[in-house]
Amino acid sequence: MPEFYKFLNANTRSWSARAQKATGILVLSGILCMLAPVHLVAAPEPTTSRATNVSDQVHVMNSGFGRNRSTNVWTATLKVTNKSAALINGPVQVVLTNLSANAAMVNQSGVQNGSPYITVTPGPLAAGASATVVIQFTNPSNGFINFTPVTYSGSFINVQ
Numbered sequence: 101m102p103e104f105y106k107f108l109n110a111n112t113r114s115w116s117a118r119a120q121k122a123t124g125i126l127v128l129s130g131i132l133c134m135l136a137p138v139h140l141v142a143a144p145e146p147t148t149s150r151a152t153n154v155s156d157q158v159h160v161m162n163s164g165f166g167r168n169r170s171t172n173v174w175t176a177t178l179k180v181t182n183k184s185a186a187l188i189n190g191p192v193q194v195v196l197t198n199l200s201a202n203a204a205m206v207n208q209s210g211v212q213n214g215s216p217y218i219t220v221t222p223g224p225l226a227a228g229a230s231a232t233v234v235i236q237f238t239n240p241s242n243g244f245i246n247f248t249p250v251t252y253s254g255s256f257i258n259v260q
Contacts (some may be wrong), residue, residue, distance in 0.1 A: 112134040151193065157229030158225075160194060160249040162235065167242070173206060176238045180220045180251060181230040188253045190223040192231065196247040203237040203245045212256050220251075 163177040182188050195217040196205060207217035221231040237245055 115248060117241060150257050151252035153250060154188055154192075154253045155249075155251045157182065157186075158192075158251045160251060165237075165245055170254075172238065172240075173243060174203070174239045176235050176245075177188050177232050177237045178218070178220065178249070179224065179230055179232045182225045182227055185227050187227060188225040190221055190225065190253070192220045192225050193217050193252045193254065193256070194220055195250045196232075196235075197250050199247045200243065200245050202241040202243040203239045205235065205237050207234065207236045210256060217252075217256070 146159075159181045161179050165174045165176045167174050178194060180192060180194060193209065195212045195213075195215050197215045199205065199215060205216035205218070207218065209219040210217055218233055218235060220233045225231055239245055
Protein backbone atom coordinates (compact mmCIF):
# COMPACT_ATOMS: atom_id res chain seq x y z
CA MET A 101 0.00 0.00 0.00
CA PRO A 102 1.42 3.44 -0.85
CA GLU A 103 2.35 5.81 1.91
CA PHE A 104 0.72 9.24 1.79
CA TYR A 105 2.58 12.48 2.42
CA LYS A 106 1.53 16.10 2.33
CA PHE A 107 4.08 18.80 1.51
CA LEU A 108 4.04 22.58 1.73
CA ASN A 109 6.09 24.99 -0.35
CA ALA A 110 7.51 28.30 0.89
CA ASN A 111 4.40 30.15 -0.27
CA THR A 112 2.17 27.75 1.73
CA ARG A 113 0.71 26.19 -1.41
CA SER A 114 0.29 22.51 -0.78
CA TRP A 115 0.37 19.36 -2.79
CA SER A 116 0.22 15.69 -1.97
CA ALA A 117 2.42 12.76 -2.84
CA ARG A 118 2.08 9.01 -2.76
CA ALA A 119 5.19 6.88 -2.61
CA GLN A 120 5.54 3.22 -3.42
CA LYS A 121 8.22 1.71 -1.19
CA ALA A 122 8.88 -1.18 -3.55
CA THR A 123 9.38 0.95 -6.66
CA GLY A 124 10.56 4.20 -5.10
CA ILE A 125 8.16 6.09 -7.38
CA LEU A 126 6.92 9.42 -6.02
CA VAL A 127 3.75 10.81 -7.61
CA LEU A 128 2.87 14.46 -6.93
CA SER A 129 -0.60 15.84 -7.33
CA GLY A 130 -1.54 19.49 -7.20
CA ILE A 131 0.00 22.64 -8.61
CA LEU A 132 3.69 23.25 -8.19
CA CYS A 133 4.92 26.65 -9.35
CA MET A 134 8.69 27.07 -9.50
CA LEU A 135 8.75 30.89 -9.68
CA ALA A 136 10.32 31.03 -6.24
CA PRO A 137 12.60 28.64 -4.39
CA VAL A 138 10.57 25.84 -2.88
CA HIS A 139 11.38 24.35 0.49
CA LEU A 140 9.64 21.02 0.97
CA VAL A 141 8.41 20.24 4.46
CA ALA A 142 6.52 17.10 5.31
CA ALA A 143 3.35 18.00 7.23
CA PRO A 144 1.65 15.46 9.47
CA GLU A 145 -1.55 14.02 8.11
CA PRO A 146 -4.69 13.79 10.26
CA THR A 147 -4.41 11.33 13.08
CA THR A 148 -6.35 8.21 13.76
CA SER A 149 -6.58 6.27 16.95
CA ARG A 150 -4.80 3.09 17.83
CA ALA A 151 -5.33 4.14 21.41
CA THR A 152 -7.91 2.43 23.60
CA ASN A 153 -11.04 4.19 24.84
CA VAL A 154 -10.93 3.86 28.65
CA SER A 155 -13.78 6.26 29.45
CA ASP A 156 -15.60 3.56 31.41
CA GLN A 157 -12.54 3.14 33.68
CA VAL A 158 -12.12 6.80 34.63
CA HIS A 159 -13.99 9.69 36.15
CA VAL A 160 -13.39 13.05 34.45
CA MET A 161 -14.37 16.37 35.96
CA ASN A 162 -13.36 19.95 35.45
CA SER A 163 -13.30 22.94 37.73
CA GLY A 164 -15.30 26.03 36.95
CA PHE A 165 -13.90 28.29 34.25
CA GLY A 166 -12.18 31.56 35.04
CA ARG A 167 -11.42 34.27 32.51
CA ASN A 168 -8.20 36.24 32.35
CA ARG A 169 -9.48 39.69 31.42
CA SER A 170 -6.17 40.80 29.91
CA THR A 171 -5.86 37.81 27.55
CA ASN A 172 -9.55 36.81 27.30
CA VAL A 173 -8.51 33.18 27.80
CA TRP A 174 -10.83 30.97 29.81
CA THR A 175 -9.05 28.43 32.05
CA ALA A 176 -10.17 25.39 34.03
CA THR A 177 -8.51 22.32 35.52
CA LEU A 178 -9.39 18.90 34.12
CA LYS A 179 -9.03 16.01 36.59
CA VAL A 180 -8.95 12.37 35.48
CA THR A 181 -9.28 9.68 38.15
CA ASN A 182 -8.67 5.99 37.50
CA LYS A 183 -11.68 4.33 39.14
CA SER A 184 -10.64 0.82 38.07
CA ALA A 185 -8.48 -1.66 39.97
CA ALA A 186 -5.95 -1.79 37.13
CA LEU A 187 -3.20 0.46 35.86
CA ILE A 188 -4.10 2.51 32.78
CA ASN A 189 -1.17 2.71 30.37
CA GLY A 190 -0.01 6.10 29.23
CA PRO A 191 -0.16 8.46 27.70
CA VAL A 192 -3.61 9.23 29.06
CA GLN A 193 -5.38 11.66 26.73
CA VAL A 194 -8.80 13.30 26.80
CA VAL A 195 -10.59 14.21 23.59
CA LEU A 196 -13.06 17.08 24.05
CA THR A 197 -15.88 15.97 21.75
CA ASN A 198 -18.95 18.12 21.11
CA LEU A 199 -17.04 21.28 22.08
CA SER A 200 -19.30 24.33 22.12
CA ALA A 201 -19.14 26.28 18.86
CA ASN A 202 -18.35 29.47 20.81
CA ALA A 203 -15.09 28.03 22.18
CA ALA A 204 -11.73 27.06 20.71
CA MET A 205 -9.10 25.22 22.74
CA VAL A 206 -5.77 27.07 22.78
CA ASN A 207 -3.52 24.58 24.61
CA GLN A 208 -4.55 21.37 22.88
CA SER A 209 -2.01 18.59 22.34
CA GLY A 210 -3.55 17.83 18.95
CA VAL A 211 -6.75 17.06 17.07
CA GLN A 212 -8.44 13.65 16.92
CA ASN A 213 -11.31 13.15 14.45
CA GLY A 214 -11.95 16.91 14.36
CA SER A 215 -11.96 17.40 18.15
CA PRO A 216 -9.13 18.82 20.26
CA TYR A 217 -7.40 16.57 22.74
CA ILE A 218 -5.02 17.13 25.62
CA THR A 219 -2.48 14.80 27.16
CA VAL A 220 -3.27 14.50 30.86
CA THR A 221 -0.21 12.40 31.71
CA PRO A 222 2.53 11.02 29.47
CA GLY A 223 2.90 7.98 31.69
CA PRO A 224 0.52 5.46 33.24
CA LEU A 225 -2.24 6.23 35.73
CA ALA A 226 -2.27 3.85 38.68
CA ALA A 227 -5.46 2.34 40.09
CA GLY A 228 -7.20 4.95 42.22
CA ALA A 229 -4.78 7.70 41.16
CA SER A 230 -5.67 11.07 39.65
CA ALA A 231 -3.93 13.44 37.26
CA THR A 232 -4.80 17.02 36.43
CA VAL A 233 -4.11 19.32 33.50
CA VAL A 234 -5.01 22.92 32.73
CA ILE A 235 -7.35 23.43 29.78
CA GLN A 236 -7.62 26.83 28.07
CA PHE A 237 -10.06 28.29 25.56
CA THR A 238 -10.87 31.42 23.67
CA ASN A 239 -14.54 32.25 24.00
CA PRO A 240 -15.43 35.55 22.26
CA SER A 241 -19.14 35.29 23.12
CA ASN A 242 -18.41 34.66 26.83
CA GLY A 243 -20.99 31.86 26.67
CA PHE A 244 -20.91 28.52 28.43
CA ILE A 245 -18.11 26.14 27.42
CA ASN A 246 -19.42 22.61 27.11
CA PHE A 247 -17.81 19.41 25.90
CA THR A 248 -18.04 15.65 26.29
CA PRO A 249 -14.74 14.13 27.48
CA VAL A 250 -13.62 10.83 25.95
CA THR A 251 -10.53 9.36 27.60
CA TYR A 252 -7.93 7.24 25.81
CA SER A 253 -4.96 5.15 26.86
CA GLY A 254 -2.13 5.23 24.33
CA SER A 255 -0.97 7.45 21.52
CA PHE A 256 -2.82 8.73 18.50
CA ILE A 257 -0.91 7.89 15.33
CA ASN A 258 -0.62 9.41 11.87
CA VAL A 259 -2.57 7.77 9.08
CA GLN A 260 -0.18 5.99 6.70
